[in-house]
Amino acid sequence: MRHLIALALFALSPQLALAQRDAKIPDPDPELERKTFTVAPGFEVTLWAADPLLAKPIQMNWDPQGRLWIASSEHYPQIKPGEKANDKIIVLEDTNGDGKADKTTVFADGLLIPTGLEPGDGGVYVANSTELVHLSASKPGGKADKKRVLLSGFGTEDTHHIIHTFRWGPDCRLYFNQSIYIHSHVETPSGVKRLNAGGIWKFNPDKTELDIFARGWVNAWGHAFDKYGQSLVTDGAGGEGINHAIPGGYYLTSQGPHAQRILHGMNPGSPKYCGLEVVSGRHFPDDWQGDVITNDFRGHRVCRFKLQDDGSTFAAREMTEVIKSNHPAFRPIDVKMGPDGALYIADWYNPIIQHGEVDFRDERRDKTHGRIWRVTAKNRDLVKPPKLVGATVPELLEQLKAPEQWTRQQAKRVLKEMDFLEVWPAVRNAISSTKGPLDEVYALELLWLGRALDDANPKGSSSTLSNLRSAVRAVPNQSANFRAATLRVHCDSGAVRDPKIGPGVHAVAARDENPRVRLEAVRALAQARSASAVESALGILDKPMDRVLDYALWLTVRELEPYWMPEFQKGKLTFGGDAKKLAFALNAVGNKDTVKPVLALIDGGKVPKENVHGLYLLLARIGGPEELSRVIGHSVRATASERNELLLAVEDAIRTRKVPAPKTPAALENVIVLDDAGRRPAMRAAGLWKATALSAKLHEIALKTTSSEDRRAALDGLFAMGTADETLNALLQPKATADQRRDALVALAGVNPPRAATLTAAFLADAQSDEALADLFTAFAIRKGGASLLAKELAGKKVPADVAKIGVKAARASGQPADDLIAALTKAGDLGAARKPPTDAEVKALAADAMKTGSAARGELVYRRKELQCLACHAIAGAGGAVGPDMSSIGASAQPDYLVDSLLLPSKAIKEGYNAIRVVTADEKVYQGVKVREADGKLTIRTAEDKELTFVTKDLIERGDSTKSLMPEGITDQLTKQEFADLVKFLSELGKVDGPYAPNKARLVRRYQAIDASPANLNLFRRTRVSAAAEADNPFAWLSAYSKVSGDLPLSELPKFTVWNDTAAQSVVRFQLDVTTAGAAKLKFNAVAGLTVYVGNQPIEPKAETVLDLKAGVQTVTVLIDRSKRADDLRVELDDVPNSPARVSVLNGK
């Protein structure tokens, strides 16, 4: 007999729970904390400063004197009524140079949760709630007594999202971030700047110029510039690792006019990272230069990534950690190189990090501790901290050649803050007295300095820069990174419109041999405000493209639309008669103005073959009735997958844009008779267009087909036509199959819920248990009032217990109020008493029990169970569904009681970015999902089934936030007490360093697809051969299969089949590699016995280390497994081949 949790709850005493809670507060001795650190070989970590010198550091930044400024908050996350705001800006100093801070000064107090700071201009810039302020002291060395409010209007909807991550850019502009919940409206002399989500601001305090540098991210607390000024970004609540931020780009969760397409980070499936720094300088070994350091603050790790060029962007590869620890309060949140060339880590020191999810007043929140750790290389000299303040201008200019980025940047700041008339002649003198051409790094620093000094030049803007231009031009053998950087400086703030600069940039776009330079040119041209700029930008299509270039060009074309579209329509802009360029431009803009030119392009017949499908797809998105008719006609000749895509677009056009039927009936029948997926949208389109001439055909399909999807599409079409009665009656006959009856009822519930409810209650009485029945319950649950109708009909009736369970699960998963239906099903199925929500004490007790008796290994098996559906929604290391947060490091960040809470009461606390919204459509159907994007009046949500649904916002009759999690309640109800404890234990171990589920840097294949042993697949094998699975457009149905956290794919869980009676059992799996730069890479197999491997449709010989020569693009690797020859689980790892240019990653996901 199973002991259900509900019964076991009362056996545990609340005292035990309290003991557990206390046990979570560690001994705060810094030395004990340090002893938990595993440090990268060749390095050591020492304590530089600790409480009481500082408490709760949120951000740190150095000043040119080598003092470390710290924003510190004890009020976080929320001030108490009656409390006087008293958060502080602290300055730490190592006055005697012994490698430890010995002096602390409170520079400012009375602040409310200062989340960012950057010293400069005689004081410090501080994020102070709704404002960005500059604080300074009238007495040197004194406390701040002057406050200037520079900007106001920043949102405060969430105190870990308010403006933060301050950083001087190489151009001496102040960059700072805000996060997803923040809505900012900032007045400047050039108008109000609004940003209603996350993004990076760029601010020039001298002129109150405020711009959005890049948009998006959930909570990006890391932004660093590499040696050449390229921006790298990490996200403290998103899982894409290191991001390369391009000017004006949109990233995860963006808001704004072009939010329908975004760029992604380089490491999908990563844990969340906070802080970011680029390693630079003589103290660190050569092979560390240019690497980036960030913090897995949940997993107690300081992480290192190696950056490599990858076309116009970078690839980032994780290396051995700088520090890893299992100390529950070690929270590395900021990282900066220091004046001595060492690496400094700010440790927020707190066992509690969740913000919304854990009570603001939870007593475990630490308010008093904080540490700064210092990482040094053993047996390597430190750098002598440079003397910058008080140095002469020539001395400072000399420091612009330093190998340390810290020194160059700080020297530049000092020069920027000096008198222009003192600095500028010295700069000119330094250039003219340099023998030979300037060094590249020096020239670039001078150029950045020139840009910063421009504002102070009494001769007016730009004259400083133009003086530097010739010196920069004379630098020989300019690297691509240098060319890209100088281009950005020259074009900054609309300077690309300067007739002296613009024409050169136009030419670069098409001509430069390096993709990163072309990328800069394309983005610079977006500010050119001219029609010719779009022609120049499109010039990059003549050279090889990559994903980021394609995005950059798309964005530039769209941003320039107001300038080129009118010219194009007047016939003045021809794109040189190049159909490919015109096709790109029209596709990017994709509005109704482009219908005619798109038709002309198609009719002209000059479009390259690979662009034709895209144009038809565009036509479906923007065209009227006749254009849709053409798309349908074309689709008959297209491949099956293209046809499906085109018909889905046609259906969407009819549904969302209300495109009426063409005068001459479209060739829908020709699509419908083809037996593939495209017939389904075609049948629904026929219905929406009331093409009653096709109703006989749809009737025939509905009755004859064995495919439920076909049947439902046919029914949907018939219902829309109003001619479904006959079909429905036929399908509801007692002699009809259960599938037919079920589908008929699903369709009926959509149009006539009362009748459907009566018939459904009768149907369920003797229904066989089948997971597909969930759709029938869902059909009622998503109708307003539908659940209640069915509940009433079920009163007094009996339903098989397993069927009732499916119904309860579906009703809960719908996220709609369905208590009466759940109660009715519980009764009809005799399921026993409904569960009660657990009390706090019960939650604590369960958590304590899990820690004591749970087994993580058994728990992983529970997590992988199909009926629990964990993996369908929650990925681990990027493999799995995207409905809920990735679980990779949940154990390192969440307390066990929070895990228990989340399993039993999913709606109690929901991670940001995963809150569901609820919409009601005009036909009174209710949908719930997480917002994916909203642009152009369309809203896209991701449902609990991981499906994306798009709605026209103005057609919605209701829209609001759902307080329900997408995670259904009661998922764990059927687990035994031990299974539940095992599951909690497993989750609590995820991401803990040195444990069996520690984060793993190896690029393991974690998401496979397997061929199911279904009769349809078996028939296909008999008609063809097993190796047909490796063909690109193969007809098999594939199911996702995920490796364990270790990377092993358990063979025992794989579907296996015997094609012919006397042959060996087989399994077939495949995975994808994303190749962004072509070249050699290798796959490491744990064992090759029984494996036959194909890359694309080419067989290759599997070895323990198999070197592949990969072409750019997504490559599929198919593995046939002879089960008679193999007992080992399958483990595949991707690795580099030394000196290969290839950039490859494993595609994970759902």
Added chain:
Amino acid sequence: MLLSALALLVAADPAPKFELKDGDRVVWLGGTLVEREQRYGHWEAALLAAHADKKITFRNLGWSGDTVHGEARGRFDFNNAEKCFKQIVDQTVELKPTVIFVSYGTNESFEGKEGLPKFEKGLEKLLDALKPTNARVVLLSPVRFEKSASLPDPKPANARLALYRDAIKAVAAKRGHAFADAFEHVTPKDDTENGMHLTERGYEATAAQWLAALGVAPPTAPTGKLDALRKAVVAKNEQFFNKWRPQNETYLFGFRKHEQGRNAKEIAEFDPFIAKAEDEIAKLLKELK
């Protein structure tokens, strides 16, 4: 014809004089200019001191970047014009004002002449929506911009602002509201951070000008006493700000209130602190009399 003649007749009426009465509750709407005033308190303190014999309370609802449409107040509903507008109206009505200062036009003025019809329509819509309060409405013009490093040539901006000032004045005349011409009276001289936003000193230096715009005689009390009053005003404003625009609103009242909504009860705990601060102001005003 008849209608427009009637409109002219109304417009010809002299604008009503601005006056504060005992017991008045003034709610002040606007953008950064209004929002920052609460941190410095010079204008509010001057107006209180000029009416030291009356009990008057101020509630500053300034919000940076705001317009007559409530654009800055929408938060998660920023894309929904109706909900933005509802915010500005609800926030005002909830405070039961007897007088409403309406300071808009600066942010809208960047739209230039083309934006005028939208602004006028929006302003009238706002005034219509505020009618149920029965409050006396005072329309304030924008304050002019001055030359600064951030704004080397303020002329084009001031020309636009003048257009919006005229529009506000016309709406005030048409509807019979008092109009305070701050554009004419308040002239910052080296008193702004960036050409458009007054510094603390700027508020202090222009307090008398601002009263003149309202047609109020400046207070006669000595500066030292006024400063104590001003500090009390700032302290009250801080408590009120923490109440009506608390941090973490997402969790306290927004779509994640099911998580931290239990802490929303703390917000009501600000009320006694606000009341105490009001008592302090009243005490200081008594000493001024």
